[in-house]
Amino acid sequence: MNPFIEIITQPDNIAIVIMVIMVCFYMVWAFQQAFQNDRLLAAGLPVDGENDRFVDTFKPLVRIELLVALVVMVGLTVWSILVDAPLEEIANPTLTPNPAKAPWYFLGLQELLVYFDPWLAGVVLPSLIVVGLIAIPYIDINPKGNGYYTFAERKYSIIIFSFGFFVLWLLLIVIGVFFRGPGWLWYWPWQEWDHSRVVFEPTKDLTAIIGIESRSFAGFIIGAVVVGSYLIGGMIAPYRYWKKNNPELLTQLGMIRYVTIIFLFITMMSIPIKMVLRLVFLIKYVWITPWFSV
Amino acid sequence: MKSLPEITDKVKKNLIWKSVFRRDYRNTVRDRAQAVFGNVFLHLHPVQVRESAVKLRFTWGMGGITLLAFIILVITGVVLMFYYHPSIDQAYTDIKDLEFQVPFGVILRNLHRWGAHFMVIVVMIHMFRVFMTGSYKAPRQFNWGVGVILLVLTFLLSFTGYLTPWDQLGFWAITVGTNMGAATPLLGYQGPFSEYLHITPYNDVRFALLGGAQVGGNALLRSYIWHCVAIPLVATILMMVHFWRVRKDGGISKPQK
Numbered sequence: 001m002n003p004f005i006e007i008i009t010q011p012d013n014i015a016i017v018i019m020v021i022m023v024c025f026y027m028v029w030a031f032q033q034a035f036q037n038d039r040l041l042a043a044g045l046p047v048d049g050e051n052d053r054f055v056d057t058f059k060p061l062v063r064i065e066l067l068v069a070l071v072v073m074v075g076l077t078v079w080s081i082l083v084d085a086p087l088e089e090i091a092n093p094t095l096t097p098n099p100a101k102a103p104w105y106f107l108g109l110q111e112l113l114v115y116f117d118p119w120l121a122g123v124v125l126p127s128l129i130v131v132g133l134i135a136i137p138y139i140d141i142n143p144k145g146n147g148y149y150t151f152a153e154r155k156y157s158i159i160i161f162s163f164g165f166f167v168l169w170l171l172l173i174v175i176g177v178f179f180r181g182p183g184w185l186w187y188w189p190w191q192e193w194d195h196s197r198v199v200f201e202p203t204k205d206l207t208a209i210i211g212i213e214s215r216s217f218a219g220f221i222i223g224a225v226v227v228g229s230y231l232i233g234g235m236i237a238p239y240r241y242w243k244k245n246n247p248e249l250l251t252q253l254g255m256i257r258y259v260t261i262i263f264l265f266i267t268m269m270s271i272p273i274k275m276v277l278r279l280v281f282l283i284k285y286v287w288i289t290p291w292f293s294v
Numbered sequence: 295m296k297s298l299p300e301i302t303d304k305v306k307k308n309l310i311w312k313s314v315f316r317r318d319y320r321n322t323v324r325d326r327a328q329a330v331f332g333n334v335f336l337h338l339h340p341v342q343v344r345e346s347a348v349k350l351r352f353t354w355g356m357g358g359i360t361l362l363a364f365i366i367l368v369i370t371g372v373v374l375m376f377y378y379h380p381s382i383d384q385a386y387t388d389i390k391d392l393e394f395q396v397p398f399g400v401i402l403r404n405l406h407r408w409g410a411h412f413m414v415i416v417v418m419i420h421m422f423r424v425f426m427t428g429s430y431k432a433p434r435q436f437n438w439g440v441g442v443i444l445l446v447l448t449f450l451l452s453f454t455g456y457l458t459p460w461d462q463l464g465f466w467a468i469t470v471g472t473n474m475g476a477a478t479p480l481l482g483y484q485g486p487f488s489e490y491l492h493i494t495p496y497n498d499v500r501f502a503l504l505g506g507a508q509v510g511g512n513a514l515l516r517s518y519i520w521h522c523v524a525i526p527l528v529a530t531i532l533m534m535v536h537f538w539r540v541r542k543d544g545g546i547s548k549p550q551k
Contacts, residue, residue, distance in 0.1 A: 052346050118474055
């Protein structure tokens with residue numbers, strides 16, 4: 001069978017196909033409503049839902065809840081009749097499958113293991129995702145766009161969230177499910193998995209580019225300077241930009257909020273930066289210390 | 295032969311019926327309100343809602359669908375528990391029994407498995423919707439945080455359920471997942487700075503998660519109890535808070551300009 005058909009019709013992967021379809025559908029629906037409201041806002045008209053009347057819960061709402069529940073239950077039943085949940089061989093600690101994949105919703109994090117050490121990819125970054133999500137309402141001080149779809153009134157928060165949600169979370173999951181084969185190597189959907197395939201990628205550390213051994217003291221210092229200037233520069237640059245162009249924003253944000261926002265943002269952006277370094281420039285570590293490496 | 299109205303009359307006009315349904319429904323304002331606040335399941339709702347709450351396009355019904363998925367999973371999960379022993383000698387054969395011996399065992403397991411995937415998907419889309427409508431903004435900041443914790447609990451519910459069939463898929467998914475625990479800074483034996491706390495494979499985070507240094511019988515028992523008792527308990531309490539706060543923060547969010 002065609003490897004592509006084979007991989008998307010694996011019982012557990014059907015869920016991922018359903019997820020991709022649903023996510024695309026709701027993404028389009030959300031942005032379509034956002035742009036529609038933006039046109040109303042631009043024309044000074046009330047947005048969708050602004051002049052809502054009240055209706056009885058019983059029966060309009062109860063009726064639609066019942067209908068949705070029926071559709072969902074019928075859908076799940078049909079899915080369960082058509083597709084059987086797989087059961088593999090009995091657990092065998094001596095037989096490691098290749099690739100050994102985490103549950104699908106954690107594959108984005110497993111994908112990060114290509115670019116970061118486990119303490120970052122598996123512990124620190126996931127914790128920061130949770131902390132960052134909980135922090136959103138407290139660091140987003142834009143009072144507009146509360147209770148209706150809009151893009152124009154909160155461009156930056158939507159762009160940043162969408163980048164995190166669609167690219168860093170969902171796209172990496174899709175890559176992990178459909179594009180990663182034995183040895184966590186990249187396989188296009190039309191390629192057969194080859195268990196003997198070896199890819200030799202001569203990765204090096206950042207300082208090796210200028211001929212300095214990354215584990216030497218000089219390499220340690222250079223790495224520290226690079227990482228430090230990314231963090232400190234990333235912290236200072238937006239401050240100076242806003243101080244000049246939008247000082248009011250800084251006053252509104254305050255110090256704690258500013259530091260939280262920028263810390264979360266530069267941490268998030270370190271992921272695509274490290275990906276480019278690794279994929280394009282074949283750089284493994286930027287900074288090696290006796291305790292950890294980044 | 296009795297006519298239908300006569301039969302309904304017989305059914306309704308007696309002590310037992312009246313003890314269950316306190317009064318007839320007459321489609322008056324009072325009765326429509328009574329139908330909601332007089333019913334323990336419906337009284338989660340206000341008596342009246344704004345039109346947007348009734349239209350699919352605003353909420354997509356995603357929060358409610360997530361709750362429905364959770365209820366389906368609790369029901370199928372409880373039934374599955376009747377056929378399952380959380381021990382490495384029996385777990386795998388119990389699943390085989392479900393497949394070949396238990397009436398409707400296959401569809402029962404399928405519903406639980408696909409329902410779980412479905413719940414993870416819809417809870418993520420629910421979060422996306424709440425973000426896109428800006429519904430996390432004042433006064434709903436706290437409830438967004440509760441929702442984020444519930445999202446994490448949904449992942450953990452699914453994750454702990456992976457091991458229960460004791461097959462290769464679950465065993466290695468849990469091995470890969472819990473190996474991350476070993477990399478925890480300070481508290482995992484492979485994590486940075488752990489040597490200063492004298493952390494070994496026998497006293498680190500991973501050991502606590504698995505009840506051992508490897509995925510074995512203790513890990514199966516632990517994941518079973520987390521999956522069937524502990525996390526559902528915590529999730530249920532947080533869901534109560536979540537729904538309560540939806541009401542107290544003013545119901546489905548409305549445009550505030």
